[in-house]
Amino acid sequence: MTAIKHALQRDIFTPNDERLLSIVNVCKAGKKKRNCFLCATVTTERPVQVNVVKVKKSDKGDFYKRQTAWALRDLAVVDAKDAVKENPEFDLHFDKVYKWVASSTVEKNTFISCIWKLNQRYLRKKIDFINVSSQLLEELPKVTEESVPSGENQSVAGGDEEAVDEYQELNAREEQDIEIMMEGCECAISNAEAFAEKLSRELQVLDGANIQSIMASEKQVNILMKLLDEALKEVDQIEIKLSSYEEMLQSVKEQMDQISESNHLIHLSYTNNVKLLSEIEYLVNHMDLAKGHIKALQEGDLTSSRGIEACTNAADALLQCMNVALRPGHDMLHAVKQQQQRFSDLREQFARRLTSHLNSVFVQQGHDQSSTLAQHSVELTLPNHHPFHRDLLRYAKLMEWLKNTDYGKYEGLTKNYMDYLSRLYEREIKDFFEVAKIKMTGTTKEGKKFATLPRKESAVKQETESLHGSSGKLTGSTSSLNKLSVQSSGNRRSQSSSLLDMGNMSASDLDVADRTKFDKIFEQVLSELEPLCLAEQDFISKFFKLQQHQNVSGTTTNETEEMDGGNLSRSYMSGVPQTVSSEKDMIRQMMTKIFRCIEPELNNLIALGDKIDSFNSLYMLVKMSHHVWTAQNVDPASFLSTTLGNVLVTVKRNFDKCISNQMKQMDEVKISKKSKVGILPFVAEFEEFAALAESIFKNAERRGDLDKAYTKLIRAVFISVEKVANESQKTPRDVVMMENFHHIFATLSRLKISCLEAEKKEAKLKYTEHLQSYVVYSLGQPLEKLNHFFEGVEARVAQGIREEEVSYQLAFNKQELRKVIKEYPGKEVKKGLDNLYKKVDKHLCEEENLLQVVWHSMQDEFIRQYKHFEGLIARCYPGSGITMEFTIQDILDYCSSIAQSH
Numbered sequence: 054m055t056a057i058k059h060a061l062q063r064d065i066f067t068p069n070d071e072r073l074l075s076i077v078n079v080c081k082a083g084k085k086k087r088n089c090f091l092c093a094t095v096t097t098e099r100p101v102q103v104n105v106v107k108v109k110k111s112d113k114g115d116f117y118k119r120q121t122a123w124a125l126r127d128l129a130v131v132d133a134k135d136a137v138k139e140n141p142e143f144d145l146h147f148d149k150v151y152k153w154v155a156s157s158t159v160e161k162n163t164f165i166s167c168i169w170k171l172n173q174r175y176l177r178k179k180i181d182f183i184n185v186s187s188q189l190l191e192e193l194p195k196v197t198e199e200s201v202p203s204g205e206n207q208s209v210a211g212g213d214e215e216a217v218d219e220y221q222e223l224n225a226r227e228e229q230d231i232e233i234m235m236e237g238c239e240c241a242i243s244n245a246e247a248f249a250e251k252l253s254r255e256l257q258v259l260d261g262a263n264i265q266s267i268m269a270s271e272k273q274v275n276i277l278m279k280l281l282d283e284a285l286k287e288v289d290q291i292e293i294k295l296s297s298y299e300e301m302l303q304s305v306k307e308q309m310d311q312i313s314e315s316n317h318l319i320h321l322s323y324t325n326n327v328k329l330l331s332e333i334e335y336l337v338n339h340m341d342l343a344k345g346h347i348k349a350l351q352e353g354d355l356t357s358s359r360g361i362e363a364c365t366n367a368a369d370a371l372l373q374c375m376n377v378a379l380r381p382g383h384d385m386l387h388a389v390k391q392q393q394q395r396f397s398d399l400r401e402q403f404a405r406r407l408t409s410h411l412n413s414v415f416v417q418q419g420h421d422q423s424s425t426l427a428q429h430s431v432e433l434t435l436p437n438h439h440p441f442h443r444d445l446l447r448y449a450k451l452m453e454w455l456k457n458t459d460y461g462k463y464e465g466l467t468k469n470y471m472d473y474l475s476r477l478y479e480r481e482i483k484d485f486f487e488v489a490k491i492k493m494t495g496t497t498k499e500g501k502k503f504a505t506l507p508r509k510e511s512a513v514k515q516e517t518e519s520l521h522g523s524s525g526k527l528t529g530s531t532s533s534l535n536k537l538s539v540q541s542s543g544n545r546r547s548q549s550s551s552l553l554d555m556g557n558m559s560a561s562d563l564d565v566a567d568r569t570k571f572d573k574i575f576e577q578v579l580s581e582l583e584p585l586c587l588a589e590q591d592f593i594s595k596f597f598k599l600q601q602h603q604n605v606s607g608t609t610t611n612e613t614e615e616m617d618g619g620n621l622s623r624s625y626m627s628g629v630p631q632t633v634s635s636e637k638d639m640i641r642q643m644m645t646k647i648f649r650c651i652e653p654e655l656n657n658l659i660a661l662g663d664k665i666d667s668f669n670s671l672y673m674l675v676k677m678s679h680h681v682w683t684a685q686n687v688d689p690a691s692f693l694s695t696t697l698g699n700v701l702v703t704v705k706r707n708f709d710k711c712i713s714n715q716m717k718q719m720d721e722v723k724i725s726k727k728s729k730v731g732i733l734p735f736v737a738e739f740e741e742f743a744a745l746a747e748s749i750f751k752n753a754e755r756r757g758d759l760d761k762a763y764t765k766l767i768r769a770v771f772i773s774v775e776k777v778a779n780e781s782q783k784t785p786r787d788v789v790m791m792e793n794f795h796h797i798f799a800t801l802s803r804l805k806i807s808c809l810e811a812e813k814k815e816a817k818l819k820y821t822e823h824l825q826s827y828v829v830y831s832l833g834q835p836l837e838k839l840n841h842f843f844e845g846v847e848a849r850v851a852q853g854i855r856e857e858e859v860s861y862q863l864a865f866n867k868q869e870l871r872k873v874i875k876e877y878p879g880k881e882v883k884k885g886l887d888n889l890y891k892k893v894d895k896h897l898c899e900e901e902n903l904l905q906v907v908w909h910s911m912q913d914e915f916i917r918q919y920k921h922f923e924g925l926i927a928r929c930y931p932g933s934g935i936t937m938e939f940t941i942q943d944i945l946d947y948c949s950s951i952a953q954s955h
Contacts, residue, residue, distance in 0.1 A: 054078075054160075061092065061108060065119050070097045071104070075167035077160040082142060082152040089120070091153065093167050095175070103171050105145070123147045126176055131165060133185040162189055332380070339377040340392050342399075346370045350403040355410045361447050364403070368454040371399055375458075404459045407451055411466055414445065415473040433492060433574065435485050435581045442592040453598040467597060471646045474589075479650045482582075486654045489578050490661055493571055568745075571662055572672040578658065579680050579697075586648060586693040593643055599636040637690065644692030655700045663707045667714065668742070670707040671749045677701045678755040705758065712762045715742065719773040730784040731898030733777055736793050739770050740800045747804050760808040767812045770797065784896055787827035792901045794820040828910045831889060832918065836882070840918075842873045843925055850929075859929040867933050870926070879939040883947040886915075890951045905952070912948040916941055 054076070062073045075093040080086045089109035096102045103125040111118050123145075130146035139158040143165065145151045155161035165182070166189045172180050182190060238248050346367035353367065354360030375396045383389050418441050456463040593599065662669040681701050684694035719735040743763070750759045774797075778789035794816045801813035842865070849859050859865055877885075890908060897904050919941060926935055 057090070061090070061117060065108060065117060066092075066094055066106075071095065072097060074171070075164050077164035078156040079153040082154050088156075090117075091164065093125075093164065093171060095171070101175055103175050105168075125168070125171060126178060128168075128180055130181045130183065131168060131185065132183050133161070133165060136184045136186045162186075165189060332383075335380075336383065336386075336389065340374050340389065342370060342374050342396070347399065350399050355407065355448075358447060361451070364407075365450045365454070368403065368451060371396060371403075372454060372458060375400065400458055404455055404462050407448075407455060408462045408466055411445075411448060411452075412469050415470055418473070418477070433485070433488050433577050433581070435585050436481055438585070438588065438592075442588065442596075445596055446592070449596050449598065452596055456598055463597075467643070471643055475647045475649060478647055482648070482650050482654055485581065486578070486658055489574055489658060492574050493658075493661060493665065495567075495570075568666060568668060568672065571665065571669050572676070572749075575658075575662065575669075575673055576676050578655075579676060582651060582655075583680060583684070583693065586644065586651075586696075587687070589647065590640060590644055590692060593640055597643075599640050641690065641692045641695070648692065648696070652696050652699060655696075656703055659700065659703055659707065663711075667707075667711040668745060670704060670711045671746055673704045674701075674708045674755055674758065675749050675753045677704045678753065682754050708758065708762070712765060715739075715766060716769040719769050722773060722777065724777055724781065725783075729896065729898060730777065730781050730789050731792065732796050732900050733774060733789075733793055735770060735773055736796055739766055740796070742766070743800060743804050743806065747806065763806060763809055764812075767797075767809055771812075771815075785827065785830075787823040787830065788896045790823040791820055791827060791907075792898060792903060794823070795903060796901055824907065824910060828907065828914045831893065832911060832914050836877055836885065836918075838873050839877055839922065842870070843922055846925055846929055856928045857931060860933070865929075867930055867935060870930060870933075870935055874935065874938060877938065879943050879947075882939050882943075883951070886947050887951050908948065908952055912944070915948075916944055919944060 058073060058076050061076070066073050071094040073092055073094050077091050078088055079091055080088050087109075089107055092106045092108055094104050094106055105123045105125060105128070106119060107121040108117050109120050110116075127147050128145060130144070132144040132146070134140045134142045134144070141155040141158050141161055143153055143155065143161055145153070155164070165185060168180075169182060169185075169190050172178065234252075235248075238251055345363075349360075349363040349367035350371065353364040355364060375393070379389070452463070452466070455466070659673055662673060677697060677700060681694065681697045684691060684697055688694060715735070715738065718738075722733070722735055724730055724733075746759055746762075750756055753759075774790065774793045778786040778793075781789050798813060798816040798820055801809050801816065806813075846859055846865055849862060849865065850856055854862070860867055860870075889911070893907055893911070894904055897907065919937065923937065926933075
């Protein structure tokens with residue numbers, strides 16, 4: 054094993070500057086025995102690195118090669134398997150567990166002991182040695198590298214030197230010295246004993262020289278000891294002097310401590326005086342109210358702009374004095390308490406004076422505005438509140454001061470303002486709506502004063518109903534649809550002249566004029582209300598210092614309508630500063646209280662407009678939608694937006710009701726059994742509705758509602774047309790369908806309604822189908838026998854008889870064909886066509902003017918049948934020379950002359 058160890062050191066580890074300390078011959082457990090060596094090595098250069106190296110014999114020769122190396126610091130566990138019994142197996146835990154079987158237990162124990170010692174000397178890390186005998190794990194003496202000479206730092210201390218440093222290679226200098234020594238002795242190589250004996254003698258000579266040198270230095274040692282004694286005496290004298298100096302310094306230190314303490318007390322007194330002066334100056338500067346401000350608060354003029362400005366400045370100064378941030382202990386000073394009480398009295402006195410003055414201003418405003426109502430009695434305008442708002446806005450800063458200092462009085466002012474202004478606006482708005490209703494009904498109030506108008510809703514209804522009767526306009530559920538029904542029944546002129554005593558003006562012209570007037574009045578009403586509400590809301594926000602420019606979720610309309618002044622007080626005036634959300638809700642509820650009559654008055658006006666003419670709901674829907682859209686762009690949660698939105702719901706219901714009524718009238722339509730049908734009344738009514746709606750809804754926001762109504766109406770029209778056509782007795786079904794669907798198609802093509810493109814195509818298809826059906830049905834009568842004959846021919850061919858063999862059939866031979874043809878000479882054909890023309894003329898109505906279209910289609914169909922008959926004759930009766938007694942040119946001449954004669 055020693056020879057192998059030297060060989061491995063020379064061939065593998067010396068070139069890598071490593072020293073081999075221990076070796077064990079092992080093989081892997083559980084496999085075929087392929088022996089290898091585990092070596093414990095250290096590097097010769099610092100810092101020292103300790104490795105465990107696996108070396109195996111090469112397969113190609115008798116030399117060893119390095120296979121795997123692990124750093125000892127990566128070793129976690131050494132497991133010897135059994136600490137009592139001899140067992141050659143052991144495990145090393147690196148990145149994974151390596152299981153080995155040593156060639157002998159002695160080699161295993163020697164290797165494990167070396168690993169333990171290397172760990173103790175170089176690494177000092179926690180490696181777990183389990184199942185290892187305690188005799189192998191003896192502690193090494195703690196030898197540090199500093200305590201070992203530089204030439205010996207490679208050796209192992211104590212008795213472990215031989216085990217750890219069993220072999221040490223000579224360095225170059227040592228080799229050189231030995232060579233020089235051996236060259237000086239001739240027998241160094243031939244006789245080693247003689248060489249060793251010579252070296253021993255030289256060592257003895259050197260030892261003797263060392264002893265003599267030591268003995269010669271004894272005299273110098275005695276002199277040195279004497280000098281040391283004298284130095285000790287000098288040190289004692291110096292220590293005595295230092296002690297005296299220390300006593301003197303102690304006395305000086307005590308005096309300096311007294312002086313320092315005195316200076317500290319003087320500095321402390323000065324600091325206290327400076328702080329006291331600062332506190333007094335702070336209180337005087339921040340809690341002293343000027344005499345001018347006190348006088349303004351007690352006696353200031355609240356009617357003039359200069360007096361209001363002086364009071365505002367004084368109130369701000371008082372608020373600053375009251376809100377000054379007192380430092381700890383200030384509130385315990387008697388003077389501070391006295392000044393705070395004085396400020397509280399001033400605040401209370403001025404708040405009462407301000408509240409009383411503003412209440413007087415509110416009351417005076419109600420009286421002043423009432424005196425100006427007379428001048429607006431004949432004009433559809435609302436009084437302007439801008440001067441009142443302008444005067445009150447001078448007190449806006451004082452209202453903010455009152456809100457911050459005395460919320461109870463601020464709350465009372467708010468409630469009083471709502472009470473006074475709600476009564477004032479109620480009078481103005483109700484009178485305004487009275488004028489609007491009178492202008493809508495088209496009557497005047499001669500000899501009556503505006504202020505005497507009744508304000509109860511029942512009285513308004515009675516008056517408007519009487520006005521309807523006096524003006525001769527339609528009342529109740531009568532609408533323009535009823536007028537169209539009267540027009541289509543043949544006595545339109547007489548009925549409209551009995552209803553409308555308007556000279557030569559027709560009913561439709563009067564309807565347009567009335568609707569235009571209603572549209573202007575309704576727009577003017579909304580245009581007057583919108584700036585009034587916005588101006589009042591803006592004033593409330595500025596005067597009462599409430600934020601309104603942040604969108605927040607609010608309560609529903611029903612909740613706000615039920616809020617009165619007391620509820621408002623309990624909900625939003627709890628005596629604490631309001632958040633942005635609650636302040637915005639407070640604005641909306643104040644507006645609801647002040648303008649509580651707007652929504653019912655608007656609903657009454659809408660009901661009146663719908664009663665006058667149900668088509669007015671179209672105008673109202675467009676106008677109201679536009680104003681709601683405008684209001685929501687400004688503030689979606691504002692009072693105006695909410696109120697107009699609620700009213701818009703009512704208008705939309707009226708619009709839906711108008712559409713439902715039209716559909717109901719279509720379903721209930723009855724036609725005369727004695728006269729021809731023509732264009733149905735509801736078809737003409739749909740045309741008028743569509744034309745009117747397109748003119749009203751041009752560029753409107755609520756176009757979607759109209760498109761839905763169009764879809765419902767056109768479906769109802771289609772269904773009703775088919776229903777009437779099926780029930781018609783005087784006029785053929787195809788004629789009713791053809792004329793009405795042609796009229797619908799023409800209307801949709803003219804108006805170009807994009808959402809009804811599919812219905813327009815369907816109307817054209819139905820018109821074309823029924824036109825063709827009517828033409829085919831009518832043409833079966835002029836040549837009736839000829840039609841029956843050729844139908845029989847076609848039936849035989851369909852049964853399988855060849856076309857050229859049909860002439861051999863008894864009922865369809867050439868003789869029978871000639872007999873049928875002779876019955877229809879040109880004169881007889883012309884007579885039949887003339888009768889057909891008269892019959893078609895009798896079926897069709899004049900309004901749609903489809904006679905020539907139908908006649909031209911009949912001419913084309915007749916020519917097609919003629920060509921078909923000639924083709925059958927040529928195929929079924931070839932070579933017979935049989936032809937019709939009239940030609941295609943004769944047919945064209947007959948049709949042309951018949952059309953011109955009529």
